[in-house]
Amino acid sequence: MKYLILYYSYTGHTKACAEFCASREGADDIAEIRDVKRPNKLKAFTAGVAAALRGKAWPIEELAADLAAYEHIHIFSPVWAGHMPPAVHAAIALLPAGARVSLCLVSATGGSRCREQAEAAIRARGCEVVGFADLKA
Numbered sequence: 001m002k003y004l005i006l007y008y009s010y011t012g013h014t015k016a017c018a019e020f021c022a023s024r025e026g027a028d029d030i031a032e033i034r035d036v037k038r039p040n041k042l043k044a045f046t047a048g049v050a051a052a053l054r055g056k057a058w059p060i061e062e063l064a065a066d067l068a069a070y071e072h073i074h075i076f077s078p079v080w081a082g083h084m085p086p087a088v089h090a091a092i093a094l095l096p097a098g099a100r101v102s103l104c105l106v107s108a109t110g111g112s113r114c115r116e117q118a119e120a121a122i123r124a125r126g127c128e129v130v131g132f133a134d135l136k137a
Contacts, residue, residue: 005022017135036059075088096125
C-alpha cells in the first residue's frame with residue numbers, strides 16, 4: 001500500500017511532527033502544502049484565522065505528489081484558533097474520492113476542537129477517515 005504524508009506548516013512545528021512520523025512509520029513519500037503567496041504573520045493570524053474559522057480555502061501551489069497514486073494519505077495540519085488553516089482546506093478539496101485518510105492536528109495544547117469539522121470535510125470528498133490524532137507541538 002502506497003502511503004503519503006501530506007503536511008502544512010507555518011512555523012515548522014507541524015513539519016517536524018510530519019517528518020518524525022514519516023521516518024517512524026516508513027511512509028513512501030512526504031509532501032508539503034504550500035501557499036501560492038505565503039502570508040506574513042499579520043495576514044496569517046488575521047485573514048488566515050478568519051478564513052479558518054469559516055472553513056474557507058485559499059490558493060495553494062500544485063502538490064508535489066499525485067494524490068490518486070496513494071492508497072493512504074496522512075494529513076498533518078496545524079490548528080489556527082481551533083480550526084484547520086485555509087491551505088489545508090484547499091488540499092482536502094484535492095483528495096480523490098475513495099482515498100483512505102488519516103488526520104493529525106498539531107496544536108499548542110494537543111487538544112483541538114475541530115475534529116468533527118475536519119473529518120466532515122474529508123468525508124464530503126468521498127474519502128474514508130481511518131485515523132485521527134491530536135499532537136502537542
